[in-house]
Amino acid sequence: MKSKINRSVLLLLSAVLIMLQGCGVKGGEQSVTKTGFMLDTNIEVTAYGQKDQAEKAVDGVLTRIRDIDNKMSPELPSSSVVKINAAAGKDYVKVDGDTFYVIREGIKYAGLTGGMLDISVGPLVKLWGIGTENAHVPTREEIDKARALIDYKKIDINENNNEVKLSQPDMRMDLGAIAKGYAADCAKQVIIKNGIKSALINLGGNIYAMGSKADGSDWRIGIQDPFNSRGDYVGIVRVKDKSVVTSGNYERFFEENGKRYHHIFDVSTGYPSDNGVVSTTIISDKSIDGDALSTSVFVLGVDKGLKLVESMDGVEAVIITSDKKVYATPGAKSIFQITDKEYTYEDR
């Protein structure tokens, strides 16, 4: 009997040993990582599998994202968006299929959020100039003038031949809130086509965690600490084959007279959204949904934001407020674990 107990102790200790030492061990998988700068952000793609195949998949992804950037950039002359803006109030513009799809999704989300996420937000983005040398707090008059031009219902689309027109002069389309999400979905398709089952796609902090880790376990995705260095996280989301997208007020901003102005606008006021939310993370199957919803929830705030997400199937949200409280959908609570003790869960 005594030796039996000793055996159990030994087994238990062995198990602990294996678990502890196993943390540092990686499976024998090969991985290929490449980086780039597209869609106005830094991009990092890692594919796991047979080396040639992984390399081909990663290269294919970068080519595809470059293609999307060329089509949807707010600046490149090749961009359908630039052409649509140039023809505002005048003509219909025939656009490529990718852009047409993203515009239709944008209009769909504008409807779902009562216009709080609006792809015709361009005049406001241009006026504030965040990220450019023209960044400044505009006058009330300028803001009202820009706001009067924002209305997704005035985007005319012709389903039959992929034509789009902004019905008023000076209207401006901006796909910044959803293009990265669409690009991540396309990247996933490229990776699947190349026979790779496990990959991490990082488009400026929008993550697509494809498949599972090489050893079959969940991916562990940290949610950035809004008040600390990039790479420090509040907690960990465990997922398989999901998009994990975050919108935060700490990524693009400028300061004037000691006040910080970030890049996510509340179209109802014309100012950067100011409702206490500092970061929203959406976990979903499609990254375009995650991208659109992370911005929507950021602007809608805790109550309306969580209600919107809970009304949708297969989508979860984690919201962080300026007082370091964490709000989450029930499904998110089961996969997200807070690791930074400064943050605590709060019920609505």
Added chain:
Amino acid sequence: MKTGDKLLIAVVIIFSVCGLIYFTLNPAAKGSMVYIEVNGKLYETLSLDRDKTVTVHAAGDEFNVVEVKNGRARMIDANCPDRVCIKQGWINRAGESIICLPHRVVVRVPGEIKGVDQVTY
């Protein structure tokens, strides 16, 4: 119980305790290098052990100044429009980074971020 069993138990305990101490006392691995990348390509590699200040020439007349001091790195100057990179402060742990979006400059400590595969931001 044989001597071998006892020895094995002792070894197991020592390893477990060492592992436990390592993982609790070392919540974030300190890096030894920083990579400076411009437009997705490696521009320069710096050692965190050697104090140094580097001026990074991005496109045109765009510049960013990276300082390595006392085992940490930060952006101390840049002519980018928003200067968000300068406000990001010091980095020294694996996976931490400073990103200057307007100049497409990334300063990062290579290696895996402790405890996660990626961080969403």
